Amino acid sequence: MSHIDRKEGVVTIRPGVDIVASACPNLKKEFIELTSGDNKKLVIDLSGTEMIDSSGLGLLISARNSLTEAGGDEVEIINASADIRQLFMVMRLDNHFTLTE
Amino acid sequence: MTSLAIKEDNSRLEITLPSTLEAVDRVIIKTTEFITRQGFAINSFTYAYILREALNNAVIHGNRKDESLLIKLTIAIQDTDLVISVCDKGDGFDWRTVIKREQTSPEATSGRGLYSMQQYHFDLSYNDKGNELYLRKKLES
Numbered sequence: 001m002s003h004i005d006r007k008e009g010v011v012t013i014r015p016g017v018d019i020v021a022s023a024c025p026n027l028k029k030e031f032i033e034l035t036s037g038d039n040k041k042l043v044i045d046l047s048g049t050e051m052i053d054s055s056g057l058g059l060l061i062s063a064r065n066s067l068t069e070a071g072g073d074e075v076e077i078i079n080a081s082a083d084i085r086q087l088f089m090v091m092r093l094d095n096h097f098t099l100t101e
Numbered sequence: 102m103t104s105l106a107i108k109e110d111n112s113r114l115e116i117t118l119p120s121t122l123e124a125v126d127r128v129i130i131k132t133t134e135f136i137t138r139q140g141f142a143i144n145s146f147t148y149a150y151i152l153r154e155a156l157n158n159a160v161i162h163g164n165r166k167d168e169s170l171l172i173k174l175t176i177a178i179q180d181t182d183l184v185i186s187v188c189d190k191g192d193g194f195d196w197r198t199v200i201k202r203e204q205t206s207p208e209a210t211s212g213r214g215l216y217s218m219q220q221y222h223f224d225l226s227y228n229d230k231g232n233e234l235y236l237r238k239k240l241e242s
Contacts, residue, residue, distance in 0.1 A: 021157050022122035051146070053153045054217060058210035065208055083146035090220045096207045 002030050014045035019056030028059055035066035042067050047079040052087060076100055112178040117171050120164035125156045132176055139178055141240040147221055154214040155187045155234055163189030163232055185236040193231030
């Protein structure tokens with residue numbers, strides 16, 4: 001189960017596992033809850049996440065889409081490894097998330 | 102947990118796996134160890150990522166998660182190339198049309214598997230039926 005912290009409209013989730021197809025069903029339930037409320041900003045802490053596959057990318061994009069539809073304005077990704085930051089660039093998604101080192 | 106069937110010699114690894122995402126997780130560990138043992142300077146993230154995409158496609162789209170249907174993965178070193186094949190028992194698909202598609206929309210939540218293989222510069226093809234994927238990439242020594 002992910003570590004979740006809520007503070008003044010900003011919710012931070014740290015899955016702590018690889019965000020891959022086998023893990024996505026459980027993670028999806030957590031992300032749906034976080035993006036359907038009054039949160040203005042979602043922070044995804046990738047400490048402990050070594051791999052994201054295209055199912056995982058789909059989950060993060062779905063979270064961003066849901067947050068935007070619910071009136072939120074930003075998804076920030078923190079503590080991503082160099083390989084994962086490179087993945088976002090290769091897949092041309094780096095302009096659609098705030099990637100903070 | 103269904104077991105993996107593994108055959109390995111010095112430069113070739115063959116794994117037969119059931120069509121589950123949990124089996125994919127276990128295969129990725131085995132294949133990463135195999136590729137690392139070959140002594141090439143590689144980015145293991147890239148290969149693990151591409152293998153996941155290939156196997157996820159076979160499990161989800163090819164065999165539609167039918168655990169009774171097996172998937173055969175072969176990884177071989179041929180000269181300085183890494184050669185991968187993934188064969189499922191599905192009906193195949195029109196892969197030539199799919200790989201010509203434009204880049205997936207940033208809002209789309211699926212449809213990035215083959216695109217990512219191309220973006221990481223793997224040579225990609227299928228058999229005519231579209232149920233056996235072939236990938237090739239030159240390894241740095």
